[in-house]
Amino acid sequence: MKNKKLKIAIYWFGSCGGCEVALVELNEKILELAEIADIVLWPVALDFKYEDLEKFKAQEIDISLINGCIANFENEQIAKMLREKSKVLIAYGSCACFGGIPGLVNLATKEEVYKIAYSETPSTINPKFTTPQQSYKADAHELELPEFYGYSRALHQVVEVDYFVPGCAPPIESTEKLLEIAKEFAAKGALPPKGTVIGSEKSVCDECEREKAEKKSISKIYRIYEKEADPKKCLLDQGIICMGPATRGGCKARCLNANQPCIGCMGALPEALDQGAKMLSALASIIGIEEEKALSEEDLKKIIDKVADPAGSFYKFSLPVGIISRKHTEKK
Amino acid sequence: MAKQRITISPITRLEGHGRIELFLDSKGSLENAYFQVPELRGFERFCVGRLAEDMPVLTSRICGVCPESHHLCSTKALDKLFKVEPTRVAKKLRELFYSAYYIYDHILHFYILASPDFVVGLDAKPEERNILGVIKKVGLEVAKEVIKHRAYGQRVLEILGGKTIHPTFGLPGGVSKGLNEEERAEIEKIASSCIEFAKFSIALWKDKLLPAYKELILNDGYKLETYYMGLVDESNKINFYDGKIRVVSPDNKEYAKFEVDNYLEHIAERVEPWSYCKFPYLKKLGWKGLEASKDSGIYRVGPLARVNASEGFATKLANEEYKKFYEFFNCKPVHNTLAYHWARLIEILYAAERLLELTQDKEITGKEIRTYPKSEEKESEGIGVIEAARGTLIHHYVADENKLIKKVNLIVATTHNHAPISISIKEAAKSLIKEGKVDKGILNKIEVAFRAYDPCFACATHALPGHLPLVVNVYNANKKLIRKIANF
Numbered sequence: 001m002k003n004k005k006l007k008i009a010i011y012w013f014g015s016c017g018g019c020e021v022a023l024v025e026l027n028e029k030i031l032e033l034a035e036i037a038d039i040v041l042w043p044v045a046l047d048f049k050y051e052d053l054e055k056f057k058a059q060e061i062d063i064s065l066i067n068g069c070i071a072n073f074e075n076e077q078i079a080k081m082l083r084e085k086s087k088v089l090i091a092y093g094s095c096a097c098f099g100g101i102p103g104l105v106n107l108a109t110k111e112e113v114y115k116i117a118y119s120e121t122p123s124t125i126n127p128k129f130t131t132p133q134q135s136y137k138a139d140a141h142e143l144e145l146p147e148f149y150g151y152s153r154a155l156h157q158v159v160e161v162d163y164f165v166p167g168c169a170p171p172i173e174s175t176e177k178l179l180e181i182a183k184e185f186a187a188k189g190a191l192p193p194k195g196t197v198i199g200s201e202k203s204v205c206d207e208c209e210r211e212k213a214e215k216k217s218i219s220k221i222y223r224i225y226e227k228e229a230d231p232k233k234c235l236l237d238q239g240i241i242c243m244g245p246a247t248r249g250g251c252k253a254r255c256l257n258a259n260q261p262c263i264g265c266m267g268a269l270p271e272a273l274d275q276g277a278k279m280l281s282a283l284a285s286i287i288g289i290e291e292e293k294a295l296s297e298e299d300l301k302k303i304i305d306k307v308a309d310p311a312g313s314f315y316k317f318s319l320p321v322g323i324i325s326r327k328h329t330e331k332k
Numbered sequence: 333m334a335k336q337r338i339t340i341s342p343i344t345r346l347e348g349h350g351r352i353e354l355f356l357d358s359k360g361s362l363e364n365a366y367f368q369v370p371e372l373r374g375f376e377r378f379c380v381g382r383l384a385e386d387m388p389v390l391t392s393r394i395c396g397v398c399p400e401s402h403h404l405c406s407t408k409a410l411d412k413l414f415k416v417e418p419t420r421v422a423k424k425l426r427e428l429f430y431s432a433y434y435i436y437d438h439i440l441h442f443y444i445l446a447s448p449d450f451v452v453g454l455d456a457k458p459e460e461r462n463i464l465g466v467i468k469k470v471g472l473e474v475a476k477e478v479i480k481h482r483a484y485g486q487r488v489l490e491i492l493g494g495k496t497i498h499p500t501f502g503l504p505g506g507v508s509k510g511l512n513e514e515e516r517a518e519i520e521k522i523a524s525s526c527i528e529f530a531k532f533s534i535a536l537w538k539d540k541l542l543p544a545y546k547e548l549i550l551n552d553g554y555k556l557e558t559y560y561m562g563l564v565d566e567s568n569k570i571n572f573y574d575g576k577i578r579v580v581s582p583d584n585k586e587y588a589k590f591e592v593d594n595y596l597e598h599i600a601e602r603v604e605p606w607s608y609c610k611f612p613y614l615k616k617l618g619w620k621g622l623e624a625s626k627d628s629g630i631y632r633v634g635p636l637a638r639v640n641a642s643e644g645f646a647t648k649l650a651n652e653e654y655k656k657f658y659e660f661f662n663c664k665p666v667h668n669t670l671a672y673h674w675a676r677l678i679e680i681l682y683a684a685e686r687l688l689e690l691t692q693d694k695e696i697t698g699k700e701i702r703t704y705p706k707s708e709e710k711e712s713e714g715i716g717v718i719e720a721a722r723g724t725l726i727h728h729y730v731a732d733e734n735k736l737i738k739k740v741n742l743i744v745a746t747t748h749n750h751a752p753i754s755i756s757i758k759e760a761a762k763s764l765i766k767e768g769k770v771d772k773g774i775l776n777k778i779e780v781a782f783r784a785y786d787p788c789f790a791c792a793t794h795a796l797p798g799h800l801p802l803v804v805n806v807y808n809a810n811k812k813l814i815r816k817i818a819n820f
Binding site for chain 1: 353355364366368372373374376377378380381382383385386389390393394395396397399410414440444476479483486490492493494495496497498499500501503504505508509595596599600601602603604605606607608610612615702704705707728734735736739740741743
């Protein structure tokens with residue numbers, strides 16, 4: 001009996017294109033995907049309009065694979081439409097899972113973004129402070145631009161998400177696993193439990209091959225440019241901030257192989273509510289342990305003050321899903 | 333005949349992708365064209381307050397196709413911000429990494445995005461005009477070679493930067509990881525194989541595609557007489573990683589040559605209310621609107637601009653091809669937009685030759701991969717420049733005494749080309765649309781003009797089947813939809 005081909009939609013919101021490249025990384029295995037599925041929607045490949053999407057019946061699309069964060073009104077509308085039309089909706093990549101690096105825009109307001117981009121940057125010459133307009137008449141022609149929200153959200157903050165594939169970009173192992181899931185679905189209709197995150201249940205430290213100290217204790221924090229890191233030893237043990245203990249594994253600790261610290265792209269551990277808070281507590285528990293009794297409050301503060309940008313260091317990828325998720329301005 | 337409005341939009345009313353609006357006059361000829369970039373992500377603002385050393389990983393996320401160019405340009409800005417000179421080994425490792433990036437990125441663009449137009453054919457059915465159609469035409473053997481060599485480029489990035497997408501290895505004063513002998517030997521084999529593949533690609537272009545599309549390539553609708561910008565070394569040879577910025581005029585005179593530190597004397601950006609993307613121009617010539625001429629400050633960047641703004645390549649084989657390129661056109665600079673593709677292929681050859689040279693350099697496995705900055709608690713500034721695959725890229729940072737970022741200015745390759753792309757589309761449309769007649773073939777020809785630049789914000793950049801979907805809506809003077817054409 002021949003299996004019925006799956007209908008797969010691939011879609012991107014506020015993203016950089018790296019997740020599209022991550023799919024290309026399947027190399028020859030792309031042909032395996034083509035065997036079991038028809039790609040019915042891929043804006044980089046097929047034209048797409050609201051009405052095309054509207055033509056699909058509810059749940060007619062088997063799998064929607066979505067990357068990028070929700071950054072404007074259209075993103076939100078299409079996310080809702082895709083949800084309605086799809087049996088399975090997958091957040092692919094850190095932007096869709098947690099907001100990602102573009103989610104750092106939540107530390108600013110829309111007005112601040114405009115002021116810098118269109119006025120204060122030194123190469124911009126804009127004495128009248130012209131800014132992009134949602135609707136503009138140019139010599140009698142009406143031109144339109146989509147509205148810029150000024151803040152970003154993760155996909156599950158807008159619609160229900162069935163599976164998560166974290167990573168910036170998702171590691172090839174995760175993409176291959178996703179292909180296996182799709183094959184299983186095509187052959188038997190079987191799916192993993194809802195809410196499954198493709199990655200490890202343990203931390204990046206668990207996959208990192210560096211030697212770790214029996215008992216962690218930091219008496220001084222270094223920034224990465226200040227110190228020669230021993231490539232064989234745990235970076236945290238050497239006083240360099242590494243997000244490993246607060247970050248989900250499944251990436252084979254690849255950045256550590258380049259002798260760079262983990263920056264947290266796989267997101268929070270399964271049991272953690274907030275990745276940044278988890279990292280802060282991990283850090284607090286190892287600072288000055290050895291000499292704790294001898295250290296005054298002030299000494300401890302000095303050590304911790306070396307963390308100059310907690311928001312950017314601990315929430316690089318997960319600000320929009322953090323307990324505090326964006327800058328609010330007082331309503332006038 | 334009523335006035336018409338034609339909208340070409342890869343994805344109607346959505347952010348992240350370029351959109352083309354064409355307005356016809358009552359005779360059905362082109363009156364005006366607008367190329368809009370409907371996206372803004374606010375990097376220049378949200379990088380403020382971050383650790384300076386985080387900039388290479390933050391700015392990588394501007395683009396997932398060319399993260400390496402942002403990563404290294406940012407790293408170079410950090411060298412200056414921390415007032416630290418990278419070691420010789422570090423510079424060579426960075427350039428080696430960068431050569432591999434060029435191989436991967438240019439292969440991706442030429443074969444997966446651009447070649448369907450030429451290999452399968454401009455007038456082929458859209459459903460065949462994609463990478464699968466290319467495979468059918470050239471055969472599985474060649475397709476496997478394409479997949480293999482694209483992956484080769486990425487393998488080198490992984491060896492040094494840990495990951496294939498968003499690799500990370502830049503630090504102020506150097507890099508985080510060196511090469512061991514085993515890795516060096518692997519990259520050497522990759523480089524040799526890439527040289528052969530680049531030769532094959534150039535031959536494919538010269539023997540098969542050039543004769544078939546000569547007329548189109550030389551067509552006036554695909555010509556733009558602009559200034560050209562690119563990085564050059566001491567002897568005016570192209571260099572992707574470092575050098576001075578050289579600008580050549582439409583009649584082949586050196587208009588300017590400067591260190592990136594002085595970029596503000598030469599480059600200014602204009603804001604238009606109908607696009608989120610700014611329009612750079614040569615400051616001394618001024619903004620004369622969207623027109624390409626000797627008096628207008630509009631310039632181009634990217635592969636064609638690099639060959640025009642230089643006097644050759646520093647490697648033997650690529651330089652021979654450079655000469656053949658100019659012999660064919662018999663003029664310099666070459667203003668034909670479709671020559672971007674040919675220049676891009678020669679650059680793959682140069683990148684592969686340079687990769688081989690670097691792997692055979694005795695210093696490349698050296699252990700001296702970092703210079704440590706001296707700590708100083710003062711405000712500082714750093715400007716970095718690099719040739720991204722799509723053109724000159726500038727990162728400019730100011731940091732406070734704690735080395736937290738205070739100010740950021742980024743001029744991205746595609747932004748430089750924003751005005752020329754707009755003009756190219758307009759010119760192509762003008763020469764192709766007569767008496768209001770618009771058909772799919774014409775649409776694709778406009779698309780071809782657009783795609784030659786390999787713009788980074790367009791669907792085209794990331795399209796796997798290499799097919800940019802276009803829709804044309806024809807409106808009458810009362811904004812009523814009277815016709816709808818699509819190329820899919």
